[in-house]
Amino acid sequence: MTWAAAVPAALVTAVWCVLPGMLVARAAGWRGIACWGSAPLISIALIATTAIGAGRIGVPWGPWPVVVTSVAVAAAVLAVRAAARISARRRSASPESVDASPPAAGTGSRWAFLHRSGPDGGHAGLALAVGMGVTIAISWLTVVLAFGPVDAISPTYDAVHHYNAVARILDSGDGSSLTVGELTTPGQPSVYPAAWHDLVALVVLTSAAAIPVASNLVALAVAALVWPLSCVLLLRQLVGRRPGAFLAGPILATAFTAMPWMVMTWGVLWPNLLGLALVPAGLAAAVTVIGLTRDSTIGRPAATVLGVVAAPAIALAHPNAVTSLLVIGLSPVVCAAVVSAVRLFRERRPLRAAAALIAAGAVAMAVLWFLAWSPFLAGVRSFDWPATMGAREAVLGVLWNAMNQRPELFIVSVLVIVGAVFALRSPLTGWLVPAHATTGFLYVLAVSREGALTTALTGAWYNDSYRIAAMLPITGVPLATIGVLGIAGLLVRAALRLRRVDPTAERRRMLALPVTAAVIAALVLASDGFRIGVHAYTVAGTYQREATWMLQPGQREFLDAAGQLVPPDGLVAANPWTGNALLYALTGREVMFPHMSGRWTPDQQVVKEHLRDAGEDRSVCEAVRSTGLTHVIDGPVSYWPWDERAHAFPGLTELGQTPGFEPVASGGGSTLYRVTACDPGPPPG
Template identity: 30%
Template sequence: MSAWLAQTPALVTALALLVIPGLPAGLMLRGVSAVVRLGASIGVSLGIVAASSLVAPLLGMRWSLLPVGIVSAVVWAVAAILRLFGRRSAVIAHVRTGLGVWLAIAAAFIGWVVILMVGIGSPDDPSQLYDGLFHLNAVEFVAATGDASPLHMTMVLPGHSTSFYPTLWHALTSLVLPVAGDVVAATNVVTIAVIALIWPVALAAVTRVVFPSRPDAAIWAPLVGFAFSVFPLGFLNWGVLYPNLIGTVLIPILIAAVLLAFAPAVSWPERTLRILVALAVAAGTGLGHPSALLGGLVLLLPFALWRAWEVARRGGTATRVAVGAGVVVGFVAFVALWSKANVTTHEWLPTQTIAQATGEVIFLSPVGRSTGLLLGLLVLLGIWRVCRDRLWWVLSSYLVSVVLYIASAWLPVLPLRSFLVGIWYDDTTRVAALLAIWGLPLAALGMTLVVDRLRALWRAGRRVTAVILIAVVAVLAATHLLAVRNDLRYMRDVSYRFDSASQGLSPDEAALFERLETELPEDALVIGDPLTGAGLLFAYTGHDVVFPHVTGRYGADAALLARTLVEGDAAVCDAIENLGVTHALDFGDTVLFQNHYTTYDGLHHLGESSILTEVDRVGDAALYEVTGCD
């Protein structure tokens, strides 16, 4: 616990970065509740960070708080001007946020902080999963190059001047890095901040906007989030999916912002501000991960069609023709964008029957997770209420996520399946997270019906019945603890395990990194099998490595060394000279992922090589210097 307490300044920094840049714009929104303003502030903040990462290289500035401050100042000025013009418009009624919402968000925040601290273990425990290697090194790459632009993430493409990769996560984490002290701690702190703050606020905000006549639903939305296993904890146990995580938590805020932008009876300054807020949130969502933005847009399609229908129904012939043409053009453009963004790999194939996939949707426990018994019932109650209120677009939007999940989990027609879910790499886990976007607000709505019934029973004097119902709900809620326990167990035993049995980096290897930070010369270039954790030398020390990730385009010389370095023949020495390799790491044969891309067999058993001399060792982790290629 003392290690986590020492990271309190870093956590405060991360939370400040998530709120302060966009706070003035959020506060200037009128006619919305305070929790919606907070959600908008967070969305705009991440949009500002994303935009700043693009602007900084254009201004010749290194990545730091300065470009964030410059972009923030511009956003604040625009928001202030629009608010000034908006004062002349009609007064908009104040929308109150009850104390219950803030207490629920505070409880959810504390709950997620505790869960994540227990699951991660220590701020210095790195993710031991395949993608963790890339993301930890990418944060160091941003810090070392001073460039967080998504157009310049060339870490795995040596020699390239441009390459697109969504870098919002890495840009944000690199800003926390100076306070946290190292890449691993900064990453873990940002993980806690993103999940514990954004996810509860996002759920409360979208629920408040979508169900304005049921304000109490916003109280339950942050709390029912603990019952959905796949997201966010599942993203820490699969991947690890940091960019998808930060993009997906923003989807509810994006939906809320779009709904506010298209609300009726709003003055032009206020509508302009709301549109700009929605665009900022969209920028943050898209540069968090493009699949998250497209996921948010596809969930908004029913709302867009409903609004188009309302406008056409109330307008004349010319309006209907214009709306019809706009719908057709917009739909064609969306399908084209959807197809262009497809990154299908056919690596993950459907594994379930349609009955299994449908059952998981009904219980809202997708991807083979432990099935809790309360959440699905609450969703059904919420659907019933939505149908009674004739909010058909809400039901349709939820059905979109259901169709996408069933297609991913079951659909045997692979070309059609890949068209539908290819933007998520055909990965059912990523697709499953979309079920939470509407499923949890519907569950929160259902919980308000349960509470209303309890109040009615209590007031009617049927208190024994009320107590029995409370007990039943509590027991059903407790069934979801099994999934939380399973996630925590996997985090401790696999994802963040940091001991001699770790599947990636071990304490001995990290201890060797600590020594090498000062022992290696500044111009050292180190090679090692990235799957053993050797590639994390870059994240831990800043010293260059040949393979910062498993996949990439490292060139023919690097590929030759990966296969045959240990042989030490003339071709190996030529490749070493061409690349400038000075040292090699051998971390044994334990790998974090079964390699099926590039062969690194030549980077093992390096003590047998005639061209390498051992210069340092901690346990089984050894550093060798190239000495036999003169």
Template identity: 30%
Template sequence: MSADWLGQIPAFLIACVLLVGPGLPAALLLRLRGVVLLAGAIVVSLASIGAGSLLAPLVGLRWSFVPVVIVAAVITAIAAGLWFVRRSAEGIRGGDGPGVWIGIGTAALGWIAILVVGISSVEHPTQLYDGLFHLNAVEFILSNGDASPFHMTMVLPGATSTFYPTLWHALVALIVPFTSAVVPATNIMTIAVIAVIWPVALATVTSVLFPRHRAAAAWAPLVGFGFSVFPLGFLNWGVLYPNLIGTLQIPLILAFVILACRHGLPWAQRVGLALTAIAAMGATALGHPSALLGAVALLVPFAAWRAWQMARAGGMRTRVIVVIVGAGCAVALLTVWRFANVTTHEWLPNSTLAAALGEVAFLSPVGRATGLLVGPLAFIGIWTVVKSRRWWILASHAIAIFLFLAATWLPVLSLRSAIVGVWYDDATRVAALLGVMGLPLAALGATVSWDWIRTQKQQGRTVRAVAVLVVGILLAATHLSAVVSDVRYMRNVSFRFDAQSQGLSSEEAELFSLAATKLGPDSLVIGDPLTGAALLYAYTGRDVVFPHVTGKYGADAEFLARSLNTGTAEVCQSIDALGVTHVLDFGERELFENHFTTYRGLHELAGSPILTEVASVGESASLYEVTGCR
């Protein structure tokens, strides 16, 4: 591990405490035990951060740990009240054996190692399209002291309110003071949420789904390494930071909804679990609303099964109520699904049905390297569930499969968009849902397989047991190709940071350092965001006209994007209207070629009669001052 990573260990520990600490007292008071305790602490912590981002501007507080502590204190007080009402109630246990903690710890260390190697250096920014927005959004929160999702107006200058899920950016903003900059804070938080939340989430939902197979919760975090599209795929596509923090929480929603519906719970405990489930839903929605809708879709079979149980056990009045409530919920879900549709038709079906089904079978979706163990383990898990007749679990996994097939294959675009438009018709985002039930099923399959191997050995069939174990190890090794592929892509593309980076180069970042000494607090800089010039804002806090590629920046900004290099009187009028003082030119390389938004007027600026070069690094990174318009 390089020195720059070692120097960020305190920031990483603070990030981990932030993910668990605020919610731990409430989780203890709710009598959660085992891995469910850690899961509850994460849920309440993320909910406190999300609710704090909403509360802070309403009470005049800048974004900091203070509103998080206030919300966490309120939630803890509610949990204390529920504890006092039922002081003698038993704890809610799940995944509390030593094997579970070994599995979680091993998985956490594994993800830390993979991400450190993939990102290469804590100072390396993501080089993908959406990274421009997400890095700058953190700086926007820091500059304005406001992390509310209703105030993320960075790409809408002049707007007073809009909605954009900001849980990710709020999290990163909280640890920036401990890392000194937005980029390292983003990388540290990326490692923390994956290493802490994902193993715990998988172990928790598996322990809740399969309580009779206690070892499955220990296997779940480990089989997660075999699912290539998530979480590493979200760092190599997009980059999808909000979807990442949202999708990480889906298993937690499922777990706490199922726990809240357990038979025989005292009302106080049921209320506590229900409130925890609601908190998980709220935090997930503030991570990314599509993740919440995905969780709700996966919960439909469980809700239908519980409704059927209630209807069978009750009289005619109960059945009528169940039907009315069920119909109302179905209408509400379909209505929200329709209005939450954000179809862009930017991603079209690109697979045959046979290929898509093959990817489902091996749990290796969207054309990624295929491992040969996790899919067969999931089939063993499915067969085990079939024998126990817990059909709703299979129905939930079937919904994830249906959504994936619609995204990657369905040729009827209008129908496809109606089904998966919530995820921008993007197969990569939808594919992550396959792991929510698929990985717990694979963990169940691993448990059944391991028990079979042990039984064979105990019965004296050692050769058979060893042969199957060796085959399993060899099949597990096939998943290394997917991990290596992701890490290689991270190092060579997504987080590459040198003169050949597809977005921001190391020379351009060096120019940012020079620019910080030459720009005043009121300076306004324009540059083609597709070249990485937009990241001047994240690196220095100096305002830029285009913090992202898309947005509503006004007629003057659009005119300069097309025509600034002409240096005409009309150009000067728009410069004066906006108050532009400097221009960045980072050459011709762009991180997203052939984009529909044109910024051709922000190139070839050398020799412009209205600009004077004030700093440069290398052959293509230059900072100009506007000198010929006044």
């Protein structure tokens, strides 16, 4: 399949990312940025929670459960709004709308919505449309250069699990996060956040795309749609009705290597990619609830509901992202408390001022306890990634957005610094600076220091500097956008003064959008699309470099052929470190060991260690019959051959001259055998 042929599947992916949430948001009365920006968050919440509900009642996973749930939730929201209207009419002789935002004014032509003055100000629709158009183009070009073929496989440790988790959902019809973890813990209930896998499975089911294609298209959709729209919602709440922000914000969301591009190649951390992409929308809800907004388009009650929706959406994408939301969200809470305390002191109400500060301190201590001592994170705090650089290099990496030794991003870094200066001028945006600094500090700890302090503060992210680095753009994007708005504002003032025209607010507003457009266009051209080449090269590091290939030349074709030879009810044993575990994802034929690590059953352990002895040791056949094993693939270890775990499957090797294994097909250095050692009759020999 070519990238051009994948366009219909890409559109299907975009629909799943946006349409369910948009249906509910529109039912809630939200328009403009509030609707578009919250749609991905609500969509993921609907998809992930519906998968759990469908699994509990035995409904197979697919598009219809999501459609029914989305319509039902939208209808419920409409019913609540109708009840609220009736209540308002009874209380007032001149009732007012209870919508969270005023309805957009005007009708006109089909394109009038791009220009009319609605809840987000004049030309907001046009600005967002142009900004998102450029963003999609940049993202599409980046992934085409990075992935190569649209069906390219990510040859990474975690990718094997993610691909096969989707295959399990398609095979079993169960996409519940309460059961997907059983992929690597057979027979043992195991929770694993499956929002990503549920979404990929939906794309497969509704577009006929293969799992690798659907995975790549979902990654593209998250980078090009989910992440930028989420950032725009946060910007809308922070800077108000400034269409320049809706133009520049989405484009700047593609400008940082650490997020979304690095997360597409390291790990691979696809669930983290999805979870972090939703965090800005969660922050938008948080700052609205605590009152740090300008011309808010979402009321506090609605923002509270959105925050409640954000929790399961982000958690079911990846719990790491919830922790990121808590840590970044601490800054606006403290900032709001300080602003409130100052106001209360000035009003001679010191007790209330002290109470505000104490409450903020309690929240900060709760977050610190959660990071350092909470039993919920005890398991992940045990992971330890060694330091890889000195503190000075790490700090410079944060300053120039060159974390984990990636190329410096000078233009966007200068924008972040300029934006920080402008942001500090208002308490509504000032919290972005300490939040950015906090994330930078955590990254510096993780990448340059080892010890108890590092474990306590960064263990929630597995002490993984890549996961923490991906948090920086969450505040970096709004800071850079504020920087662009600030520069554009200075240029507008300078232009008006040069023409000796009074720089009134109305004149500045009229010029703000075109000048912002000129600034962002100049920056895009000067930086080659905010370093498209750098970002593509970063992602291509795992997709296109031979040294990291998991599949040997010809091995993928061999697996496709093997899938035709193994019956639908067959079960295949293969050392996952050979790449042959991808048989499940590529063909739908179940494999006994779908990932490199797992808590395998006793019978699986017997197969793993002693299958090659089945012709001589008849006790092995008990495990073969118990598991339903029919075939085995023998091949060379291609992934991390220096890792001792890669050689922990001795029972699946050297089968060529071993009695009881009938060769069926060969290719790419691997051979498919049918297990005959346990067939009825005399032992083979």
